[in-house]
Amino acid sequence: MKSVQVNLGSRSYPIHVKSGLLKQTASILSDQNHGQKWVIISQYNLMELFGFDLMTELNESGFNCDYITLPLGEASKCLNEFGRVISQMVEIGCDRKTTILALGGGVVGDVSGFVASSFMRGIDYYQIPTTLLAMVDSAIGGKTGINIAEGKNLVGAIYQPKGVLIDPVILESLSKEEVMAGLGEVIKYGAIWDKAFLIDISTWLEDIDSFPFEDAIRKSCKIKAEVVSKDEREGDLRRILNFGHTIGHALESHLGYGKIRHGEAVALGMKCAGFISQKLNLLSKEELSTLNQTINRLPLPQLPHINGNHLMPFIKTDKKSEKGVLNFVLLDGLGNAISSTDVTEELIQESLKVLN
Numbered sequence: 001m002k003s004v005q006v007n008l009g010s011r012s013y014p015i016h017v018k019s020g021l022l023k024q025t026a027s028i029l030s031d032q033n034h035g036q037k038w039v040i041i042s043q044y045n046l047m048e049l050f051g052f053d054l055m056t057e058l059n060e061s062g063f064n065c066d067y068i069t070l071p072l073g074e075a076s077k078c079l080n081e082f083g084r085v086i087s088q089m090v091e092i093g094c095d096r097k098t099t100i101l102a103l104g105g106g107v108v109g110d111v112s113g114f115v116a117s118s119f120m121r122g123i124d125y126y127q128i129p130t131t132l133l134a135m136v137d138s139a140i141g142g143k144t145g146i147n148i149a150e151g152k153n154l155v156g157a158i159y160q161p162k163g164v165l166i167d168p169v170i171l172e173s174l175s176k177e178e179v180m181a182g183l184g185e186v187i188k189y190g191a192i193w194d195k196a197f198l199i200d201i202s203t204w205l206e207d208i209d210s211f212p213f214e215d216a217i218r219k220s221c222k223i224k225a226e227v228v229s230k231d232e233r234e235g236d237l238r239r240i241l242n243f244g245h246t247i248g249h250a251l252e253s254h255l256g257y258g259k260i261r262h263g264e265a266v267a268l269g270m271k272c273a274g275f276i277s278q279k280l281n282l283l284s285k286e287e288l289s290t291l292n293q294t295i296n297r298l299p300l301p302q303l304p305h306i307n308g309n310h311l312m313p314f315i316k317t318d319k320k321s322e323k324g325v326l327n328f329v330l331l332d333g334l335g336n337a338i339s340s341t342d343v344t345e346e347l348i349q350e351s352l353k354v355l356n
């Protein structure tokens with residue numbers, strides 16, 4: 001099967017993208033089955049939709065597979081749940097050879113990956129993402145972690161999976177709104193890395209019913225894999241994946257959990273970052289208009305009036321800020337992102353007008 005490769009020397013791994021792939025999991029993983037215990041970590045609703053069938057198929061194909069569920073929601077990315085999963089793994093007889101299959105969205109992937117990084121000093125795991133966001137972003141690149149009271153993802157590790165298995169058919173189980181929001185992250189890849197891809201996305205969005213998800217996901221994975229292969233630990237280049245996220249994260253925190261989807265917040269954040277890039281003469285008016293036209297093809301939420309003075313503290317505490325200096329990702333032309341420390345508070349405030 002043609003796959004996208006994340007090139008990290010001995011920790012390299014494939015990303016398989018193919019419609020109907022979930023049903024082929026047993027044959028894809030058969031080479032890796034040496035009689036060890038396999039554990040699907042997921043959520044109960046996902047087990048009902050896909051996980052129980054997957055477990056049956058694996059067990060009928062000679063695997064020894066069990067499962068553990070996490071509660072729904074971001075709240076399960078916590079030390080308590082982490083500890084509970086580890087204890088449950090011991091109870092069901094997991095050991096150093098056990099392999100985890102993380103079946104879910106970002107929360108499941110982050111917790112499962114962190115469990116894999118630390119259980120008996122590290123075991124193998126695979127990501128099987130079930131949301132568009134996880135397919136194009138969080139399942140790739142090895143960022144794992146949990147939240148503590150003091151902040152999100154403050155405990156974690158960069159620990160790469162052995163492989164990522166993406167079945168775009170899974171998206172059919174999600175609401176249209178959920179999938180459309182995830183396209184914000186897909187647009188991001190075109191904006192930061194590949195202008196021709198951005199133009200393709202824009203054209204594809206004219207008729208969402210025939211949007212080629214498989215191609216768009218594969219291309220997004222290819223871009224993410226290229227960035228991660230060059231800068232696994234976010235020395236510099238990997239930061240560009242945060243295009244739209246500084247203001248996007250601030251909007252999520254300011255509006256409150258559940259009020260805006262992550263992909264929608266990123267889409268709006270990209271409009272602000274595009275505005276700033278144009279003001280700094282990095283992006284032409286024509287390029288900004290191409291970016292905005294593409295983003296505007298997504299059904300973005302109508303926000304309440306955003307008071308810049310209320311949003312600013314969230315922007316300043318964004319994790320991209322180091323030693324008090326904010327690293328803001330801008331576009332130096334479409335398809336080329338840069339990280340800048342030259343964005344003033346005034347300019348950020350001015351950019352917020354594009355939100356209303």
Ligand code: GLY
Nearest residue numbers: 137141143238241
């Ligand atoms: N989601 C951004 C990264 O993986 O670096």
